[in-house]
Amino acid sequence: MHICPATEADLPAILDIHNASILNSTANWSYHPDTLEERAAYMAELKTKNYAFIAAFEDKALLGYAYFNDFRKREGYNQTVEHSVYVHKNHHRKGVAKALMIELMDAAHAAKKHVMIGALEASNEPSIALHKMLGFIETGRLPQIGYKFNCYMDLVFMQKMLK
Numbered sequence: 001m002h003i004c005p006a007t008e009a010d011l012p013a014i015l016d017i018h019n020a021s022i023l024n025s026t027a028n029w030s031y032h033p034d035t036l037e038e039r040a041a042y043m044a045e046l047k048t049k050n051y052a053f054i055a056a057f058e059d060k061a062l063l064g065y066a067y068f069n070d071f072r073k074r075e076g077y078n079q080t081v082e083h084s085v086y087v088h089k090n091h092h093r094k095g096v097a098k099a100l101m102i103e104l105m106d107a108a109h110a111a112k113k114h115v116m117i118g119a120l121e122a123s124n125e126p127s128i129a130l131h132k133m134l135g136f137i138e139t140g141r142l143p144q145i146g147y148k149f150n151c152y153m154d155l156v157f158m159q160k161m162l163k
Contacts, residue, residue, distance in 0.1 A: 001096065003103050006055040006065055008040060013062035014055070015039050017086045026121045026153055027086070029146045045069075051081070052107035056096050063091045066100040068108055071117050079114035093126065101134055109162045116162055121146065122154035136160045 006014060019033035046053045046067055053067040064087035071080040083104050087096045108116050118136060120127050128138075136158040146153035 001058050003056045006053045010055050011039050014065050017088050064096045066104050081108050081113050082117040116160050118158040120156045122156045131158045
C-alpha cells in the first residue's frame with residue numbers, strides 16, 4: 001500500500017467509496033449521493049487551503065481516502081481541524097484507515113494545526129477503537145442528534161493534540 005495526494009483522476013473511485021458510505025452506512029449522515037462535481041469542488045477547496053486530501057492505493061486500486069478541513073469557520077478555531085476517512089468495503093480492518101490517519105495527523109501537524117477532531121457515530125466501535133489506539137480521547141457525546149435509516153444516532157467527538 002502507498003499513500004499519496006489524491007488527484008482529480010482519482011475522483012471517480014473516491015466518489016464510489018463516498019457514495020457507498022452514504023447509501024449503506026451510518027459513517028456519513030448524508031441521505032443523497034454526491035455528484036462528481038461536488039466532490040471535485042470539495043477537493044479544490046481543500047487544495048486552496050493547502051489541506052491534505054490523500055489516497056491509499058495498492059497497485060492502481062484505490063483502497064481508501066482521507067482529508068481534513070476546518071473544524072468551524074470562525075477564526076478562533078483556526079488551529080483545529082476535523083478529519084474524515086473512508087475505506088472501500090473490501091478493505092476494512094486491513095490497516096488502511098490507520099495508515100491514512102497517521103499520514104493525516106502528520107500533515108495537520110506540518111500545517112501547524114494544534115488539534116484534530118473526529119466526529120464518529122457512537123456505535124462505530126472499530127473506528128472508536130482505532131482513534132483510541134492513535135491517541136485520541138473522547139471529549140463529548142451528543143445523544144440522538146443524527147437520524148438515518150429510521151434510527152436516531154449518537155455522535156461522539158474524539159480529539160488529539162497534535163503539538
